[in-house]
Structure formats: C-alpha cells, structure tokens
Amino acid sequence: xxxxxxxxxxxAFLFTFSTxxxxxxxxxxxxxxxxxxxxxxxxAAGFTGxxxxxxxxxxxxxxxxLIGEDHFMSEIPYFTEQVLKTASFNTFALEVDPYVxxxxxxxxxxSDTTSLMKWAVQAGPALSFYSLQEEFxxxxxxxxxxxxLIGLDQVMMMSDQLLYNELAHKATxxxxxxRYAAMTERATISATKATLDLxxxxxxxxxxxDQDVAALAKEPMTAYEKEVLDAVQLSARIYKTQSxxxxxxxxxxxxxxxxxxSIKDKKVLVKLGAMHCARGESYLTVYDCGSLxxxxxxxxxxxSYHIAIFGKNGIQGSPFKALPAHQLDxxxxxLKFIKPFFEATPEQNWVVxxxxxxxxxxQRQKLNIDDVDLRxxxxxxxxxxxxxxxHPAHSMN
Numbered sequence: 150x151x152x153x154x155x156x157x158x159x160x161a162f163l164f165t166f167s168t169x170x171x172x173x174x175x176x177x178x179x180x181x182x183x184x185x186x187x188x189x190x191x192x193a194a195g196f197t198g199x200x201x202x203x204x205x206x207x208x209x210x211x212x213x214x215l216i217g218e219d220h221f222m223s224e225i226p227y228f229t230e231q232v233l234k235t236a237s238f239n240t241f242a243l244e245v246d247p248y249v250x251x252x253x254x255x256x257x258x259x260s261d262t263t264s265l266m267k268w269a270v271q272a273g274p275a276l277s278f279y280s281l282q283e284e285f286x287x288x289x290x291x292x293x294x295x296x297x298l299i300g301l302d303q304v305m306m307m308s309d310q311l312l313y314n315e316l317a318h319k320a321t322x323x324x325x326x327x328r329y330a331a332m333t334e335r336a337t338i339s340a341t342k343a344t345l346d347l348x349x350x351x352x353x354x355x356x357x358x359d360q361d362v363a364a365l366a367k368e369p370m371t372a373y374e375k376e377v378l379d380a381v382q383l384s385a386r387i388y389k390t391q392s393x394x395x396x397x398x399x400x401x402x403x404x405x406x407x408x409x410x411s412i413k414d415k416k417v418l419v420k421l422g423a424m425h426c427a428r429g430e431s432y433l434t435v436y437d438c439g440s441l442x443x444x445x446x447x448x449x450x451x452x453s454y455h456i457a458i459f460g461k462n463g464i465q466g467s468p469f470k471a472l473p474a475h476q477l478d479x480x481x482x483x484l485k486f487i488k489p490f491f492e493a494t495p496e497q498n499w500v501v502x503x504x505x506x507x508x509x510x511x512q513r514q515k516l517n518i519d520d521v522d523l524r525x526x527x528x529x530x531x532x533x534x535x536x537x538x539x540h541p542a543h544s545m546n
Contacts, residue, residue: 177510177515177516178489178516181506181507181510181516182489182490182493182502182507183493184506185502185503185504185506185507186493186494186500186501186502187199187200187202187203187500187501187502187503188200188495188498188499188500188501189201189204189498189499189500189501189534190498190499191224191227191499191536195231195234196228196231196499200499200500200501200534201501203501203503203532204232204235204456204501204532204534205235207454207456207531207532208232208235208236208454209235209236210452210454211446211451211452211453211454212415212416212417212446212449212451212452212453213412213417213419213442213443213445213446213451213452213453213454214232214236214238214417214418214419214453214454214456215418215419215420215421215426215438215439215442215453215454215455215456216228216229216232216418216419216420216421216426216456216458217421217422217423217424217425217426217427217439217455217456217457217458217530218420218421218422218423218457218458218459219422219423219458219459219460219465219483219484220278220422220465221278221281221465221466221467221468221474221541221542222460222463222465222466222539222540222541222542223283223466223539223540223541223542223543224460224536224539224540225458226281226283226284226286226287226542227283227287228458228534228536229287229418229420230286230287230290232418232456233287233290233291233294233296233418234294236416237294237416238291238294238296238416238417238418239296239297239411239415239416239417240296240297240298240299240407240411240412240415240416240417240418241291241296241297241298241299241417241418241419241420242298242299242300242301242404242407242412242417242418242419242420242421243278243279243298243299243300243301243302243420243421244277244278244300244301244302244420244421244422244425245276245277245278245279245300245302245305245308246300246302246303246304246305246308246380246384246403247299247300247301247380247403247406247407248300248304248311248312248315248377248380249275249276249277249300249304249305249308249311249312250298250299250300251298251300252311252315253276253279253288253298254292254297254298256268256269257288257289257292257298258292266545269285269545270545270546272311273344273544273545273546274307274340274344274468274469275305275307275308275310275311275340276308276311277305277307277308277468278468280468280544280545280546281466281468281542281543281544281545282542282543282544282545283542283543284542285545296418297411299407299411300403301400301403301404301407301419301421301438302396302399302400302403303380303383303384303387303396303399303400304353304380304381304384305384306340306343306351306352306353306354306384306388307340307343307344307351309336309352309353309381309384310333310336310337310340310352312377312381313329313330313332313333313336314329314330314333316329316374316377317329317330317333319371319373319374320374322368322369324368325365325368328361328364328365331361332352332358332361335352335355335357335358335361336351336352336353338352339351339352339355340352343469343471344469344470344471345470345471346471347469347471347472351388353381353384353385353388354385354388354389358385362378362381362382365378383399384399387399393433393435394435397425397431397435397437397438400425400437400438401437401438401441404438404441404442405441408445412442412445413445413449414449417442419438419439419442421438423457423459424437425437425438425439426438426439426455426456426457426529426530427439427440427455427457427525427526427528427529427530428440428443428453428455428528428529428530429525429528429529430525430528430529431525431529432522432525439453439455439529443455454531454532455529455530455531455532456530456531456532456533456534457526457529457530457532457533457534458533458534458535458536459484459487459533459534459535459536460477460535460536460537460538460539461477461479461491461494461535461536461537461538461539462477462479462537462538462539463476463477463537463538463539463540464476464477464539464540464541465477465539465541466540466541466542466543467541468544474541477539479491486520486522486523486526487522487523487526487533489523490502490533490535491535494535494537495537496537497537498537499534499535499536499537500534500535501532501533501534502532502533502534502535503531503532504526504527504530504531504532504533505531507527508527508528511524511527511528512528
C-alpha cells in the first residue's frame with residue numbers, strides 16, 4: 150500500500166471513529182426512548198398496562214404527587230381521577246385561590262346535587278378551570294373520598310365576584326353589605342363582558358375597585374375581610390404589572406401558609422400547569438411550587454413524584470367564548486420542545502415515558518441535549534404521559 154493510500158485509510162478510519170462518537174448520544178437517546186416507553190390503555194373502568202403500573206407505583210411510593218398539565222382537555226381530569234383512586238389523598242391542591250377552594254369545599258360537601266350544579270353553572274368562569282364539566286366532575290370525585298381542596302393561586306380576575314358575594318352575606322353592617330353587593334355586581338358585569346372580549350378591563354383593574362376598597366378601609370372590618378381584600382389587591386397588582394415572579398412568590402407563600410394544616414405529614418396531590426410542577430427550574434426560569442414541594446418532602450425524609458401530561462394532537466378547549474378552542478400542533482406548537490417524545494408516541498396509544506433513566510444519562514453527561522426546555526422536562530419530571538388525541542373540556546354553561 151502506498152503512503153498516500155495509507156494516509157487515506159487513516160483519514161477514513163478517523164472520520165468513521167469521529168462520526169460514530171458524534172452519533173453516540175443519538176444512538177443512546179434512541180435506545181433510552183425505546184426502553185422507557187410504556188403503553189397506557191384507558192377504558193371506562195380506568196387504566197391498565199405497564200405505563201399505569203409505573204404511575205401507580207410512583208403515586209403510592211411518594212408523599213407528594215404533582216400533575217403538571219396543559220389546560221382545558223377532557224383527558225387530563227379523567228387521568229387525575231384515576232390517580233385519586235390509586236391512593237388515599239388527604240389534600241388536593243388546585244390552581245385557584247384559597248378562598249374559592251374553601252368555597253368549593255363547602256359546596257361539594259352538600260348532599261343536594263341539584264343545588265350544587267345550579268350554583269356551579271351560575272358561577273361559570275368564576276370557577277376558573279372548574280367551570281368545565283370534566284374538571285368539576287373530578288372535584289366531586291375528590292370530595293367523595295374526603296379529600297380536602299386547597300388553593301395555591303392568586304384571585305383570578307373573574308373569581309373576585311364570588312368573594313365579594315360571600316363577604317356581602319357575612320358582613321353585619323347594612324352599609325358594608327350594600328357595598329359588597331355593589332362590588333359583586335360590578336365584578337360580574339365586567340367578567341361577563343370579558344368572556345366575550347378578553348381586552349375588556351376587569352373590575353379589579355378599574356378605578357371603581359380602588360375607590361370601593363378605599364371606602365371599605367374607613368369602616369370597621371373583620372380580620373377575614375381584610376385578608377380577602379388584601380389578597381384581591383395583591384392579585385390586581387400581579388395583573389397590572391404582569392409579574393410572573395410575583396405570582397410564583399404568592400403561590401409559594403400560599404403553599405407555606407397551608408403547610409402545617411394541610412400538607413405536612415399528609416398525602417398530597419397537586420394539579421397545576423406544567424410550568425409550576427417541575428422539581429427544578431421551571432419553563433419560565435423560576436423555582437416554582439414543584440421545586441418547593443420537592444425540597445419540603447426531602448426535609449421530611451420523604452419524596453415527591455412529578456408527572457407531566459400533554460396531548461399530542463387534537464383540540465385544546467377554553468372556558469371563554471373570546472378564546473376559542475384551537476388545534477394542537479406537535480411540530481410548531483408551544484410544546485415543540487418535546488418533539489422527540491411526540492415522535493416516539495404511537496398514533497393511537499397513550500404512553501408513559503419513564504424519565505428517570507434518561508435523567509441519569511443526562512446528569513452523567515452521557516447524553517447531550519441542547520434544548521433548554523427539553524432538559525427542564527427531563528430533569529424536572531419523573532414521568533411524562535402523552536395521549537394521542539386531545540378533546541376539549543366542555544363548559545357547564
């Protein structure tokens with residue numbers, strides 16, 4: 150062999166070795182996906198399959214279970230109902246404020262189903278996600294197992310009317326009752342208009358709200374009234390400043406306020422948007438409730454289990470007429486960063502990806518992933534559930 154031929158062979162060998170090394174992470178990624186993709190079969194009676202066995206084990210073996218979701222799809226409250234049946238939960242934390250959560254506890258405890266459903270329909274979007282049929286049914290199932298609801302979120306712009314109405318019934322002074330009744334009416338009118346046009350300003354953002362609160366401050370006020378009005382004012386500030394960081398601060402504050410009575414030494418289920426439930430850095434670059442709960446579990450010598458659940462294709466619903474349902478896009482949509490998982494999901498099957506082995510490979514630097522949000526998903530969640538076709542959850546109105 151000539152010197153030139155030997156050189157060409159050496160170059161070819163080095164190129165082959167280099168190419169194989171560069172492709173190794175892709176090969177490892179493909180193998181990890183294949184080995185950790187488990188099928189999940191839904192039915193009217195619940196779920197079966199190796200994927201469900203994995204979820205059940207995670208739910209049973211951990212003190213805190215978190216479900217990070219993409220909202221407004223009927224499959225997700227159904228999945229959550231099955232999780233509720235897997236263990237005896239004491240507490241169910243929701244993406245509503247603590248006062249609406251307490252109101253829901255009171256209403257769900259009553260035996261008169263007709264009155265309950267009438268109230269829920271009348272409340273409508275003021276119940277946030279739980280104005281949707283499937284979500285409200287999920288809460289009823291939780292109530293039947295004596296699981297107490299707690300709220301971790303701010304007062305939603307369409308929920309404040311419920312709080313003023315409650316205060317109107319509790320106030321002892323006629324003038325105060327009248328003011329709360331007027332606030333209820335103004336907030337209700339504003340919310341009704343906003344459901345048709347989301348650009349319409351909400352009552353808590355208006356000068357009338359500031360004037361009403363200032364007038365109330367001059368009158369005798371119970372500690373509960375002050376607490377609720379302070380919460381609404383802080384929520385108004387969050388909306389006006391569009392501060393996600395402040396919202397997360399509030400959510401963690403609410404969580405810690407409920408910690409001793411409703412979380413510590415309790416079996417807890419948390420269902421929030423996926424941005425809130427990761428055990429590490431969230432999709433919005435803050436450390437959210439999922440991170441806090443993970444740390445709290447460790448401080449108690451216990452553990453947490455974090456599940457993300459997303460629809461691949463289909464329709465994502467909405468509780469507002471001004472925000473119509475829309476088609477999901479796994480390639481170019483908001484969740485395009487988990488495209489590798491979408492591509493590994495069969496067209497007709499629910500699947501569960503066990504993320505723990507993939508996380509270990511990533512942490513040991515055997516796997517190279519450049520997409521920041523894909524990394525956050527793998528590092529922040531223990532299991533990723535993907536269902537093939539989403540159906541919009543239905544409004545009760």
